Amino acid sequence: MLGCLVVMTRFAAATRLSNFLDLIYPPECAWCQAPCELTERLCAGCRARFVSGYYRCHRCAAPLPQVLPNHDCARCRQAKWRFTRVVTLATYRGDMRRAIISMKRNRFEPLRRAMADLLGQQLLLEPQHTDALPLLIPVPYHWSHAFSSSTNTAELLAQGIATTSGWPIAQRIVRRIRKTSKQGMLSWAERKTNVRHAFSVKSPDGIQGRQVWLVDDVMTSGATAAELARLLLKAGAAQVNVAVVARGTGVRESGANVAKQ
Ligand SMILES: [Zn+2]
Ligand SMILES: [Zn+2]
Incomplete structure (x- = not known):
């Protein structure tokens, strides 16, 4: 009983301290630094900004020009994607493009966590097709990337999504068994060739019969995701989907870095 009282007293003290610190350092939005709710990483305005209400192809998440619920885009009607579905927060442009570029820097870690949390919440709305929990697989970088100064954004995003979803x-x-050229300047056919046989499945036992979500920051052409989906399905995965913070359209903005896939 005494122990319980001590724990409760400490908890109350910690809560008071936390409330006091919130008065001095109120929680800030990870993007615009406006004050925001204690439980949120982004203010309401930025959440609305980064979770786009655009109508999207229900398969590849490309933005659609008009209200066509559960509709494929023209490309999906012809393409034989090996992945089943793409879930994204918004189109890769404007503030979202700037946020994606910022997220690669360590000092923007709160923003990356915020995006991962939003994406994790979207994934929890998706149907689960297997009894086992879906598996998150970050799109792998080449081993030599570890020697660069860039963060492994896909892996860090997957960790954030795992925290939110419990997956x-x-x-x-x-x-990734070989380095690939930047996809941005390549045609669709060149992109497919560029990533063909660029990956290998190391331990297929872990994915037998599982629903898989590939995780990355941006998907543009879908060539990388399609190649990974082909391999993972061949290795025994039940279904492969894609979760990306932003969906690139391949249309350049002035001064924009073209997304990689
Ligand atoms: Zn904000
Ligand atoms: Zn589509």
Whole structure:
């Protein structure tokens, strides 16, 4: 009983301290620094900004020009995607493009966590097709990336999504076995060739019969995701989907870095 009282007293003290600190350092939005709710990482305005209400192809998440619920885009009607579905927060442009570029820097870690949390919440709305929890697989970088100064954004996003969703991450199941050229300047046919045989499934046992979500920051052409989906399905995955913070359209903005996939 005494122990319980001590714990409660400490908890009350910690809560008072936390409330006091919130008065001195009120929680800030990870993007615009406006004050925001204690439980949120982004203010209401930025959440609305980064979770776009655009109508999207229900398969590849490309923005659609008009209200066509559960509709494929023209490309999906012809393409034989090996992934089933793409979930995204918004189109890769404007503030979202700037946020994606910022997220690669360590000092924007709160923003990256905020985006991962928003994406995790979207994934929890998706149907689960297997009894086992879906597996998160970050799109793997080449091993030499570890020697660069850039963060492994896909892996960090997957960790954030795992925290929100409670889904496991499978990090060593698939690896990138050769470096690929930047996809941005390549045609669709060149992109497919560029990523063909760029990955290998290292331990297929972990994905047998599982629903897989590939995680990355941006998907543009879908060539990388399609190649990974082909491999993972061949290795025994029940279904492969894609979760990306932003969906690139391949249309350049002035001064924009073209997204990679
Ligand atoms: Zn904000
Ligand atoms: Zn589509």
